[in-house]
Each structure stands twice: as C-alpha cells, then as structure tokens.
Amino acid sequence: MRPLVWVSTLLAVVSLSACTAPSAGPSAGPAPAGDAFVIAISSEFETLDPVKGYAPDGGSMMFDGLMSRDADLSLKPALATAPPVISADGLSAVFTLREGVKFHDGRPLTAKDVAYTYTAVKGSPIGGDYEAIDTVRAKDERTVEFRLKHAYAPLAQRTTLGIVPDGGIAANKPVGTGPYRFVSWTPGDKVVLAGNKDYWGGAPAISSVVVAFAADDNVRATRLAAGEFDAAILPPKAAARFENQQGVTVHKVDSADYRGIMWPFKEKVTGDKAVRKAVSLALDRQAMVDTIMAGAGKPAFGPISPDTAWHEPSVTGKATPDQAAATKLLDEAGYKPGPDGIRASFTLMYPAGDSLRKELALAVASDAKKIGLDVRLAGLDWDAIEPRMAKDALIMGYGSPYDPDYVNFELFHSKFAGQGFFNPGFYNNPKVDALLEKGRATTDEAARKQxxxxxxxxxxDDEAWTYLAFLKHVYVIRGEYQGVKPSVDAHEHATGGLFRDLHTWKPAA
Structure with a gap:
C-alpha cells in the first residue's frame, strides 16, 4: 500500500486526509547536536497525531500506548501497570495507569487522556479498527474503563495506540509520553527528535534522532555509503553493496509484509476470475524471490504469513509457473489469441520511486505475456495512483504478524470498498464479510481460528489478490549497537520494526 503513517510504525497503511508538514514553533526547543542518529526512510509522514492514524500499533518514538510489544510480539504493559481486567461477559476492560508519567510538556498522564484518545480516534480514518469500543471513561485519575458493543478478542492488541493529552495536540507540536520529544519538522527533508531525559522507562542512550526522507532507494543507499545516514531501510538489491562491509551491519528481518496484485473487480478483464487465476498460474514467484529480492523473502499465496499460527496450510500454489494450465483456463473462459497473440489487456500500476515494486511489475508483465496477456505498466506517484485504483491493477503491499483481524477486515470487508487504500478494488463476498465479523466478535480461540x-x-479461491512474495525487511546500520532485537515485522517498518526499541540501544564498546 501507500507508505503513509500507520501501524506499528512511522509509516501508514491508510489514506489519511492531507496534513501539512509543519516546522517547529518557538517552543519546540533547540535542535539536537550534530551527532544525531540519522535514519533514512522512503516516505514523508502525513501526520504525527495518533488520533489521526499515526503509529497505532506501536513503534512510535514520541508516544506510548497502554500496552506495547516485546521482540517476540507478545504484549507487555506500557502506560498501563498490567493487562486489562476483562469482565465475565467480555464487554468491559479496565486498565490501571502507571504513576508519575508525564507528557513532554510537563502535564501528568491521567485516565482522561486515555478516554479522550480512544473517543477521538473512532472518528478518524482508522476508526474501523476501534468500532467494537462503545465508550471509554475515566473512573478516577488512574483507572480507565472500556465498554464494548460486543466481545472483541483483539482489544488488548488495539491498546498499543499512542496516548495524547486530553483535548488533542497541535499540528506543529506533537506531545506524547515517549522516549523522544518532537523538535522540528522540515517539509520534504526531515523530522528531528530529542531524547526525553525524564522518560518513565529511562532516558535513551541515543540522545538525538533525525528521521530523513529520501524516496529513491538508490539515493538512500548512496547517501548511507557516503556517511550521511546512520541507518536506512533498503530493498535487498540496494543493500547488497553493504554485505560484509566493515563497520556496517545488514539485518534481514522476517516479516508478514507481502507484495501482490490488487485487482479492480468492477472492470471487465480484471474482474474475471479466470484472468486473475491465469495470471497467478503463469507467475514464477520463486524467480522473483531469487533474483529481484536476492533471496530475501518467500513465495506468497495469501494474506497471512505461513510463519504465524493463523496461517491456513491449504492456501498455497506452485512457486514456479504452469503456463499450460494458465492458457487452458483462458481458452475455456473464451479468451482466444488475436492475430498478435494477445488474448486480453490490462494496466498494472506501481509507485515509480519503489524499485522493488517496479521490478515485480516488470516480472508480472513478462510472465503474463507468455500466456497472451498484455500488461501495460504505469509507474506513477501515489497522487496519480490513488484515483485510478478502482480501474487499474496495482502492485500493493500490506501484512501484519499480529491478530488476523488486523488489516484483513478493512482490506476485504465489502463495507470498506473504495475507501482509499482499504479495499480499493471493490472486492465483495458476503461469506467473507460474515467470517471477518465472526472473527472479531467471538472470544473462543478455536472458533476464531476456524x-x-x-x-x-x-x-x-476468489483470487481476491494475486500474492507474489513475503519480504524480509533489510536494515543497514553503520556502527555496532547493543540491544538490537529483530522480530517479525509488519508491512510498515520505518522507525517501527527494528527501530521500535531504539531508545534501549547502546553503542557497543
């Protein structure tokens, strides 16, 4: 998907309303010293406000949630003292807050701040994730109660959302309780953060952080090699030059992050399951992993990673192409070759600055041509892509290693059809809707898994997407640090992912 600001990170998977990138106001504080740790990412933020969709799944440096995730993705208390106390009917969840926690501006954290945050987020672009919540109220200064419309198994996981002060935050001065405080935002260039010396979890050893924006993969790699960046997230090919380089560490981190073809279901060609199935059969996914991804990944056939307990083993296919089966399927569906050998055509978009998606799109077009399908490629910026998603196919990315309710509900439920980057192809299957609703509402683990x-x-079976590969996220870091703890990444990694615990890193002796 479009890399905005969202889930478990500083990047997003939702289409947020535009938010102008502000510079710091007079009270932002001094810029950090020149020895700041500089992280290069590919996309600028659209917001730094959790209520508007920023980093709801944790990984933000400026905000804490009631709960957070450990390296093994298990939940642990953050602003809460313990996991929630759930009522017998599953309709109430009560959290107790830590004592003595303060926001960056000195205000004490109270239950009213939590109540405000969760009430406000329900009206945001990611409000669908919190629709099970009926009300949130402060019982006293340190106790907050969530009342639910129905039992909701992933509630505790949804409480990694960053807490903001009661009344909200100003666009030019985000205020949280996290290990880093906001200093400045230079549009098109960087966000500057400074260590929170009074952080409840301990002051960070890395006292200054700059998050720099560099959309082009090769530019990030070149500037990293030149010493302008201390860390960068790169596609495998761009990172290859740093392998076995003294003073540089390359981390290849497992992820639930997939790339695939999002299909527009209202168009004649892409709306035909025979065409979608034929494309899937024609693809050489193993070659994509081996060559385009330099081995940093695995073939994908569905939205849930085989590395998670929720994966259904029967959802698989051939990693190598079956052109005979593909052409037979097209023949049976009435797609006969014309004089030029072409059976049908469609457009496949990809973000022009993303070298990995570009190469995947080229591979799809090459494999599809072998079965008589003409795939017209269009490398565009996201502003040009977004209004065309209902008509043209797109190389997209999503994926979460957390609860299967994550991402899948918005991506496949018909009520989200056409809502920005949620279900942009207008997929609609009532049986799928019912299963997603059941998975949310029941607390019985066996029933949920089924x-x-x-x-x-x-x-x-619907070939709702044609999945290509699950990625390994590749992080390149100059220097050596203690406390780096890789886990299974979600789609968004940026300053989440490997950097989610940056405040605990210490330079190696």
Missing amino acids: AYQEFQRLVF
Missing part, C-alpha cells in the same frame, strides 16, 4: 482459516480459503 473462521480465519475459511476466510483464507475463500479469498484464495
């Missing part, structure tokens, strides 16, 4: 297994089988 629902999500059937969900995976249905979207696989």
Whole structure:
C-alpha cells in the first residue's frame, strides 16, 4: 500500500486526509547536536497525531500506548501497570495507569487522556479498527474503563495506540509520553527528535534522532555509503553493496509484509476470475524471490504469513509457473489469441520511486505475456495512483504478524470498498464479510481460528489478490549497537520494526 503513517510504525497503511508538514514553533526547543542518529526512510509522514492514524500499533518514538510489544510480539504493559481486567461477559476492560508519567510538556498522564484518545480516534480514518469500543471513561485519575458493543478478542492488541493529552495536540507540536520529544519538522527533508531525559522507562542512550526522507532507494543507499545516514531501510538489491562491509551491519528481518496484485473487480478483464487465476498460474514467484529480492523473502499465496499460527496450510500454489494450465483456463473462459497473440489487456500500476515494486511489475508483465496477456505498466506517484485504483491493477503491499483481524477486515470487508487504500478494488463476498465479523466478535480461540482459516480459503479461491512474495525487511546500520532485537515485522517498518526499541540501544564498546 501507500507508505503513509500507520501501524506499528512511522509509516501508514491508510489514506489519511492531507496534513501539512509543519516546522517547529518557538517552543519546540533547540535542535539536537550534530551527532544525531540519522535514519533514512522512503516516505514523508502525513501526520504525527495518533488520533489521526499515526503509529497505532506501536513503534512510535514520541508516544506510548497502554500496552506495547516485546521482540517476540507478545504484549507487555506500557502506560498501563498490567493487562486489562476483562469482565465475565467480555464487554468491559479496565486498565490501571502507571504513576508519575508525564507528557513532554510537563502535564501528568491521567485516565482522561486515555478516554479522550480512544473517543477521538473512532472518528478518524482508522476508526474501523476501534468500532467494537462503545465508550471509554475515566473512573478516577488512574483507572480507565472500556465498554464494548460486543466481545472483541483483539482489544488488548488495539491498546498499543499512542496516548495524547486530553483535548488533542497541535499540528506543529506533537506531545506524547515517549522516549523522544518532537523538535522540528522540515517539509520534504526531515523530522528531528530529542531524547526525553525524564522518560518513565529511562532516558535513551541515543540522545538525538533525525528521521530523513529520501524516496529513491538508490539515493538512500548512496547517501548511507557516503556517511550521511546512520541507518536506512533498503530493498535487498540496494543493500547488497553493504554485505560484509566493515563497520556496517545488514539485518534481514522476517516479516508478514507481502507484495501482490490488487485487482479492480468492477472492470471487465480484471474482474474475471479466470484472468486473475491465469495470471497467478503463469507467475514464477520463486524467480522473483531469487533474483529481484536476492533471496530475501518467500513465495506468497495469501494474506497471512505461513510463519504465524493463523496461517491456513491449504492456501498455497506452485512457486514456479504452469503456463499450460494458465492458457487452458483462458481458452475455456473464451479468451482466444488475436492475430498478435494477445488474448486480453490490462494496466498494472506501481509507485515509480519503489524499485522493488517496479521490478515485480516488470516480472508480472513478462510472465503474463507468455500466456497472451498484455500488461501495460504505469509507474506513477501515489497522487496519480490513488484515483485510478478502482480501474487499474496495482502492485500493493500490506501484512501484519499480529491478530488476523488486523488489516484483513478493512482490506476485504465489502463495507470498506473504495475507501482509499482499504479495499480499493471493490472486492465483495458476503461469506467473507460474515467470517471477518465472526472473527472479531467471538472470544473462543478455536472458533476464531476456524473462521480465519475459511476466510483464507475463500479469498484464495476468489483470487481476491494475486500474492507474489513475503519480504524480509533489510536494515543497514553503520556502527555496532547493543540491544538490537529483530522480530517479525509488519508491512510498515520505518522507525517501527527494528527501530521500535531504539531508545534501549547502546553503542557497543
């Protein structure tokens, strides 16, 4: 998907309303010293406000949630003292807050701040993630109660959302409780952060951080090699030059992050399951992993990673092409070759600055041509891509290693059809809707697993997307640091992912 600001990171998976990147106001404080740790990412933020969709799944340096995630993705208390106390009927969850926590501007954290945050986020672009919440109220200064419309199994996981002060935050001065405080935002260039010396979890050893924006993969790699950046997130090919380089560490981190073809279901060609299935059969996914991704990944056939307990094993296919089966499928569906050998045509978009997606799009077009499908490629910027998603196919990315309710509900439920980057192809299957609703509402783990297994089988049968590969996220870091703890990444990594615990890193002796 479009890399904005969202889930477990500083990048997003939702289409947020535009938010002008502000510079710091007079009270932002001094810029950090020149020895700041500089991280290069590919996309500028659209907001730094959790209520508007920023980093709801944790990984923000400026904000804390009630809960956070450990390296093994298990939940642990953050602003809360313990996991929630859930009522017998599953309709109430009560959290107790830590004592003595303060926001960056000196205000004490109270239950009213939590209540405000969760009430306000329900009206945001990511409000669908919190629709099970009916009300949130402060019982006293340190106790907050969530009342639910129905039992909702992933509630505790949804409480990694960053807490903001009661009344909200100003666009030019984000205020949280996290290990780093906001200093400045230079549009098109960088965000500057300074260590929070009074952080409840301990002052960070890395006292200054700059998050620099560099959309082009090769530019990030070149500037990293020149010493302008201390760390960068790169596609595998761009990172290859740093392998075995003294003073540089390359981390290849497992992820639930996939790339695939999002299909527009209202168009004649792409809306035909025979065409979608034929494309899938024609693809050489293993070659994509081996060559384009330099081995940093694995073939994908569905939205849930085989590295998670929620994966349905029957959702799989051939990693190598079956052109005979593909052409037979097209023949049976009435797609006969014309004088030029072409059976049908469609456009496949990709973000022009993303070298990985560009190469995947080229591979799709090459493989599809072998079965008589003409794939017209269009490398565009995201502003040009977004209004065309209902008509043209797109190389997209999503994926979460957390609860299967994450991402899948918005991406495949029909009520989100056409809502920005949620279900942009207008996929609609009532059985899928019912299974996603069941998975949210029941707290019985066996029933939930059965629902999500059937969900995976249905979207696989529908060829709702044509999945290409699960990626390994590649981080290149100059110097050596103690406390680096890789985990299974979500789609968004940026300053989440490997950097989610940057405040605990210490330079190696």
